[in-house]
Amino acid sequence: MSIDIRTLRDDTPACAELIHFNNAGAALAPRSVTDAILTHLADEQRLGGYEAASRAEARINNFYDAFAKLLACEASEIAYAENATHAWNSLFNAIPFTAGDIVLTGQSEYASNFLALLHMAKRQGIEIQVIPNDSAGVIDLERLEAAINPRVKLIALTHTPSQSGVIHPAARVGFMARAHNILYLLDACQSAGQIDLNVNELGCDMLTGTGRKYLRGPRGTGFLYMRRSSMAKLEPAWIDLHSANWSSANTYEFRDDARRFENWECFVAGKIGLGVAIDYALQIGMPAIETRVGELGATLRETLGAIAGVQVHEHGKQLSGIVTFSKQGVSAATLQEGLRAKGINSSVARLASNQLDLAKRGLGDINRASVHYYNTDEEIARFCQMVAQF
Numbered sequence: 001m002s003i004d005i006r007t008l009r010d011d012t013p014a015c016a017e018l019i020h021f022n023n024a025g026a027a028l029a030p031r032s033v034t035d036a037i038l039t040h041l042a043d044e045q046r047l048g049g050y051e052a053a054s055r056a057e058a059r060i061n062n063f064y065d066a067f068a069k070l071l072a073c074e075a076s077e078i079a080y081a082e083n084a085t086h087a088w089n090s091l092f093n094a095i096p097f098t099a100g101d102i103v104l105t106g107q108s109e110y111a112s113n114f115l116a117l118l119h120m121a122k123r124q125g126i127e128i129q130v131i132p133n134d135s136a137g138v139i140d141l142e143r144l145e146a147a148i149n150p151r152v153k154l155i156a157l158t159h160t161p162s163q164s165g166v167i168h169p170a171a172r173v174g175f176m177a178r179a180h181n182i183l184y185l186l187d188a189c190q191s192a193g194q195i196d197l198n199v200n201e202l203g204c205d206m207l208t209g210t211g212r213k214y215l216r217g218p219r220g221t222g223f224l225y226m227r228r229s230s231m232a233k234l235e236p237a238w239i240d241l242h243s244a245n246w247s248s249a250n251t252y253e254f255r256d257d258a259r260r261f262e263n264w265e266c267f268v269a270g271k272i273g274l275g276v277a278i279d280y281a282l283q284i285g286m287p288a289i290e291t292r293v294g295e296l297g298a299t300l301r302e303t304l305g306a307i308a309g310v311q312v313h314e315h316g317k318q319l320s321g322i323v324t325f326s327k328q329g330v331s332a333a334t335l336q337e338g339l340r341a342k343g344i345n346s347s348v349a350r351l352a353s354n355q356l357d358l359a360k361r362g363l364g365d366i367n368r369a370s371v372h373y374y375n376t377d378e379e380i381a382r383f384c385q386m387v388a389q390f
């Protein structure tokens with residue numbers, strides 16, 4: 001399906017008020033998503049929380065069906081999580097690590113994931129090996145292959161980083177992981193909703209993401225995918241009456257699906273809203289979204305790169321809608337605040353949150369502008385005009 005930008009912008013009221021280039025932070029939700037959330041909250045107020053949930057059963061279950069379509073998997077392989085970090089930690093902590101196990105990860109791994117690796121190294125004595133990026137800024141596949149040995153228990157990769165517009169070759173990593181029978185955990189937090197994802201092509205055992213970014217769902221929502229055939233290799237580190245059945249006084253069994261990683265209590269309205277957001281994306285079509293976001297990202301990079309004193313930080317063939325750059329003589333925070341004052345939302349990728357990647361590339365805090373399909377060439381022109389004026 002082709003994208004009707006005018007209709008999509010009409011569905012997104014804030015498009016009339018501001019230029020939102022902070023979609024990698026939190027995208028603007030379509031009206032239908034906000035309406036679904038508000039409707040459920042009103043039902044909770046009117047009927048009671050449990051009663052509203054029982055009436056909304058089909059809308060709640062739509063969450064699983066929608067994700068199954070988005071990722072090309074079974075609904076039983078999907079679980080709700082309160083955010084991407086929790087989803088990632090639920091899976092990571094379910095891997096039975098022992099001292100000496102190796103985890104291979106990338107230079108652009110997300111900060112909280114890397115902290116979890118450090119914490120596991122402290123608690124269980126695992127060894128972390130960071131595979132550097134190659135000259136194109138993506139994980140060096142030769143170095144990755146060379147690092148594989150029988151002690152490697154996990155490959156953990158961030159598909160599209162928070163601090164750079166590159167798209168790592170996640171499917172090629174998946175191919176290697178499968179060939180060597182190594183668990184593969186893919187952080188798709190920035191790619192879900194802007195890139196057409198198929199877990200079978202990606203070859204991942206586990207995949208995690210958040211609702212509020214390119215999926216255009218509400219804050220405080222996230223999800224995980226767990227391949228059914230990998231379930232036996234994982235044991236949830238925490239448990240409740242929803243993830244497990246308390247079968248007799250001293251026995252219990254975990255659920256037989258990905259929901260063994262869920263908590264019973266959750267943001268029900270948000271879960272419904274995220275399901276609606278996925279339906280919305282699927283209706284537009286993920287291939288069309290991926291093409292549009294990629295084109296807008298390329299236009300933004302080209303236009304920014306032509307401004308005197310502006311350096312664009314990512315180069316290469318496969319880039320996302322996340323664009324990072326710096327303006328000579330202007331701190332990243334000053335530029336972000338200045339743009340905000342003009343009604344333009346953008347963000348800053350901070351060195352303190354990207355100790356591996358930005359430090360290795362000799363960068364400090366850098367500006368980040370992240371476009372979605374509802375952004376336009378006119379907005380890019382205005383954004384660049386404003387950047388040029390600083």
Ligand SMILES: Cc1ncc(COP(=O)(O)O)c(C=O)c1O
Nearest residue numbers: 083084085110161162189190210
């Ligand atoms: C690549 C990546 N992974 C994980 C996260 C964490 O997501 P959440 O804040 O939903 O836990 C982020 C958030 O910016 C991210 O960019």
